[in-house]
Amino acid sequence: MVKKFNIERGSKEPWPEEYKANREAVIREFKDLGIEIETAPELLERLIELKEDGHFDDAVRMAQIIDIIPKLAEEDKKKLKTAALIHDIGKTGGVHEKEGDKKLEDEERKLVRAIYTYKFPWGTGAMVANKGLELIDKKKYPQKDELLEFLKKEGIEIDEIKMSKLWREHVHDGYEILTDWRHDKITQEIINMAVSHHIVDGENPAQLTEAELAEKGVRAFSMISGYLLLTLVDKYEAFRTRGNKKHKEAIEELKKDVSHSKFLSPENKLLYLDTVDELDKLKDKLEKIVDGQARAA
Numbered sequence: 025m026v027k028k029f030n031i032e033r034g035s036k037e038p039w040p041e042e043y044k045a046n047r048e049a050v051i052r053e054f055k056d057l058g059i060e061i062e063t064a065p066e067l068l069e070r071l072i073e074l075k076e077d078g079h080f081d082d083a084v085r086m087a088q089i090i091d092i093i094p095k096l097a098e099e100d101k102k103k104l105k106t107a108a109l110i111h112d113i114g115k116t117g118g119v120h121e122k123e124g125d126k127k128l129e130d131e132e133r134k135l136v137r138a139i140y141t142y143k144f145p146w147g148t149g150a151m152v153a154n155k156g157l158e159l160i161d162k163k164k165y166p167q168k169d170e171l172l173e174f175l176k177k178e179g180i181e182i183d184e185i186k187m188s189k190l191w192r193e194h195v196h197d198g199y200e201i202l203t204d205w206r207h208d209k210i211t212q213e214i215i216n217m218a219v220s221h222h223i224v225d226g227e228n229p230a231q232l233t234e235a236e237l238a239e240k241g242v243r244a245f246s247m248i249s250g251y252l253l254l255t256l257v258d259k260y261e262a263f264r265t266r267g268n269k270k271h272k273e274a275i276e277e278l279k280k281d282v283s284h285s286k287f288l289s290p291e292n293k294l295l296y297l298d299t300v301d302e303l304d305k306l307k308d309k310l311e312k313i314v315d316g317q318a319r320a321a
């Protein structure tokens with residue numbers, strides 16, 4: 025079922041300059057891949073929000089990393105780069121046009137985004153919700169209980185959930201968003217790649233099997249599947265930029281993550297670790313991208 029457009033901000037003219045610039049930047053990235061993202065306004069609006077929060081810049085860096093991976097066919101590169109650009113779209117909150125469900129209010133959307141932008145890896149979701157409360161309009165939510173009720177409806181049980189788990193909820197929302205508001209150039213395969221970027225941590229919204237994970241999707245470095253590659257690129261980019269780690273440390277962290285994964289089979293773990301070694305060889309080029317010199321070069 026095609027959902028109707030439920031974000032109204034784009035229809036409010038005149039657009040503020042910053043919004044206009046962000047909108048153009050997002051459109052340009054997709055255009056480079058032969059995709060007119062304007063034809064899926066719900067997706068575009070959400071991506072502009074990610075751009076405002078800096079998450080879209082992470083996605084663009086991931087696409088730049090995919091660009092320098094050797095032995096990747098042009099078509100496959102395009103698929104992976106598209107998946108990278110949309111991979112965190114779930115960080116804008118879930119789909120809210122279900123039967124009997126109300127639209128997500130501006131303040132609620134802001135809160136969801138605040139949750140994903142704040143970093144409390146050691147804490148619980150409750151700590152983050154408290155921080156979010158500081159950022160939103162107090163008049164709207166004078167009662168904390170009301171807000172907690174809203175979060176619960178969002179599937180965020182803040183008292184029970186650990187921050188690391190809360191962070192990963194966005195892939196499930198992403199799956200819903202991307203399948204509800206389809207863009208004809210964003211195929212099911214691309215959607216599956218995009219939303220599987222926390223699969224090493226056990227989050228599997230597309231319900232991929234181990235075999236699919238190993239066999240399907242594009243293959244990069246002539247060995248790893250596109251699904252696993254995207255998780256690796258996402259983690260590497262996050263360790264380097266949000267985590268402030270040096271290249272060597274990021275590579276070590278990646279290896280640790282894989283070794284501790286309860287989801288990957290021993291065969292997939294080996295493939296993944298080999299690919300981390302391949303990524304390590306691209307150190308110089310990767311450093312250029314992370315330092316922001318890739319575009320200028």
Ligand SMILES: [Fe+2]
Binds near residue numbers: 111112194221
């Ligand atoms: Fe993510």
Ligand SMILES: [Fe+2]
Binds near residue numbers: 082111112258262
């Ligand atoms: Fe990400």
